[in-house]
Each structure stands twice: as C-alpha cells, then as structure tokens.
Amino acid sequence: MPRTAPSPSRTASAAALLLALGLAATACSTGQQSASGDGGVAKVDGKISITYLQKQGDQEYFVGEAAGAKAEAAELGVDLKVVNLGNDANKTVSEAQSALAQKSNGLIVVVPDPAVGPQVVQAARDAKVALLTSDDQICANGPDPSACAKDQLVPRIGFSGQQMGAEVGKRAAEEYGKAGWSAADTRVLAAWKQDVTVCGDRVKAAQAAFDTAVPGVKTVDVATDNTPTGAQDKVAATVTANPGVKHWVVWGCNDENVQGGVTALANAGFKADDVIGVGLGAYLACKDWKSGQPSGMKAALFINGKDVGALAVRTMYDRLKNGKDFPAEAFAPTRMVDASNWQAAGVTCG
Secondary structure (H helix, E strand, O other), X not given: OOOOOOOHHXXXXXXXXXXXXXXXXXXXXXXXXXXXXXXXXXXXXXXXEEEEEEEOOOOHHHHHHHHHHHHHHHHHOOEEEEEEEEOOHHHHHHHHHHHHHOOOXXXXXXXXXXXXXXXXXXXXXXXXXXXXXXXXXXXXXXOOHHHOOHHHEOOEEEOOHHHHHHHHHHHHHHHHHHHOOOHHHEXXXXXXXXXXXXXXXXXXXXXXXXXXXXXXOEEEEEEOOOXXXXXXXXXXXXXXXXXXXXXXXXXXXXXXXXXXXXXXXXXXXXXXXXXXXXXXXXXXXXXXXXXXXXXXXXXXXXXXHHHHHHHHHHHHHHHHHHOOOOOOEEEOOEEEEOOOOOOOOOOOOO
C-alpha cells in the first residue's frame, strides 16, 4: 500500500476522534524521569517506525486492535510492525530489545505479564525511544501497577476499567431483577487473572455496581488465566464445590472468562434460564447469539479493539512527529449489546 501524508481532513478527523474518545491528558511534574521512557526522545523528521508488541495476538480483540493500528499507520505513512507475544513474558523483553536494535522510533506494548514493566521501560529509556502501553498498565519501577505511583505508570491507551466494570455490574443486576431469583440460592461468579491490574479494576467495579442494586448475593472469586479453557476448568471445579446453588451470575475480565464460565455451567447441567452471563468484549458472546440457540450469555459490553489500536498509533505519531506529550490515559468508547442488537452495533463475529 502506498504511503501518503495525511490529508487536512484526515488530520481534523483524527483530532476530533481523540476528543470523542475522552482523551485524559493528565500531566505530572515531579522532576522525575518520565515513566513513558521518552526522556530525551527527539522529534522524527523522516519516516516514523513503530513496533506494536501484543499479548495473545490471535485473540479476536487483539486481531481487531492490530487491524486498527495498521489502518491508522497506513493513513499516516508510518512503518508499523506488529508482533504477537502470545503469553510469553520473556518474549516481551526480547522483542522490545530487538525492536530497539532495529531502530524503531516508538514502542507500543500490551504485556502478557506486568512484572516485566521495569525491564521494558529501562530498555526504552536507554535507547531514548518513546514507550506507550495499550490495554494493560505497566509500572516503571515495580512489577505491580496497582502499587505504582501515578507518575511511574507508563501512559496507556485503552478503556476505563472502572467504567466498563460498572456497566457490566449494572446490566447483570437488571438481568437478575428480570429473572426473579432469590439471593439465597444464587451466587455471583467473578473470573479473572488476578495479577492484571485492569482486570481487578473491572471486576471490583462490576461488584460495586451490582451490590448497590442487588444486595445480599454472595460472590465466588475464581482465579483464571483469562482464556476460555482456563476459565472453564476453574469454574467447573467451583461449581462442583457449590452444590446447593441453583442460579449463577457470571462476569469477569473479558469475554473469555465469561464464555468459559457459561460453558462450564452448561456442561454441569444448568439451563440457559439459570445463568446470567455478562461478557466484556462481545466478540465471543456474539457467537452464542449468532447460533440462535438459548444461551446463558445474556449481554456483553462491546469494546472495539480497532479503536484502541488506531488511537495508540495516532498518539505515538503525535509524540514523534509533533512533539505532543503523551496523555496519562486515553479511553475509547464502549456499548452494551445483546442478542437483539449486536449486529446493528457493528460487532465483528468471527
């Protein structure tokens, strides 16, 4: 595809998109080195080269994110390389070092494990290369972003975990009310990878929103690896350990956790009417709805990876080409969908 400079209308549209996506441009001035790793980074006059390192690059959401990043890079005339890290934390460090050796001007990273954050930040600082994260946070001086000082969190493009979780909890409460269940024989099943900060943000917010509307329902927390099969296995064991429960409400960090939970419950003999699953992503939830069969997946919050990928590339471009500071965070929009409206909302269902 030929590389062309963005037209004035394209630039204006991108600027409008940034505003529409709720750009959070909080800045810190503590005198410490920037957590983005861009201390001493110079503007780039020629062709810009960006490397996008993604965990779980074959997951539907991240496939969309890569597509959005590539489309934006093509519009901006940026050379973009996307690397699938899978779930390999060590590969994050080696691929970051490889990108720096190949003279990438900027790194965008979705880490499989936030513990590698300090290594990635230090490598970027040493090379004087701009660093940006998407989706998951990393800390410049520690392995746990939840325990990190704000000025040491690397700037992030993604979604608001609190907002997303609150929407999930609110919808779950609405579905619970419609079902007419009793708190005595109902349990909430919350499934997520518990060392991922944004997952904790989502689940805690879902719990708070649900409890506000529906007090008294006990919750069972399930630690997973954020994959459908991992969640399914852990949920199956949890269900076996709770034989008196007749109804289940399921939420988690992503669609994978909820889909795994819903599948485990179906395999355990629970009918669709006895399960309220509220996904987060909609890219797996839609497959249940597409089949036309009854499903415990009652709704899902649609998050569009394409928006995040495009915004991440645009934000990095503005830093390298125009010297514009990174925002602390920038958020893309979300929308709750279900079997009746997911297609109209634009959900891509592979």
